[in-house]
Amino acid sequence: MDKNVKVSILCQIYGNMLTKKQYEVINDYYNNDLSLSEIAENNNITRQAVRDIIKKGENKLFDLEGKLAFMEKTMKQEKTLEQILQELSKIEDMSSDKKITKIIEHVCEELNCLA
Secondary structure (H helix, E strand, O other): OOHHHHHHHHHHHHHHHOOHHHHHHHHHHHHOOOOHHHHHHHHOOOHHHHHHHHHHHHHHHHHHHHHHOHHHHHHHHHHHHHHHHHHHHHHHHHOOOHHHHHHHHHHHHHHHHHO
16 A cells, blocks of 8 residues: 555544644645645745654554554455455345345445445
């Protein structure tokens, strides 16, 4: 997974654990696609200060993920759900029983709500 995408997801998960400034700067950099210069100008700080804030925030996000693994667990759950839905689809395609088909459709709908 691309680092930018990873940091963006981690920021969504753990953003409340960052300082307000770290969250705003990381959000501007990764989600709003602002440059270091633009962020520095908007916050009346230097580019180096922006870079330092981003690095400290990234380190905190990766540290939290290392300890709590919410993103990893979520991605595993999504992959498992996808596999279950594929298997149910195969069963549905092979079945000629309308009751079974209806049950499978209902189960798939419920699982799609979890995804």
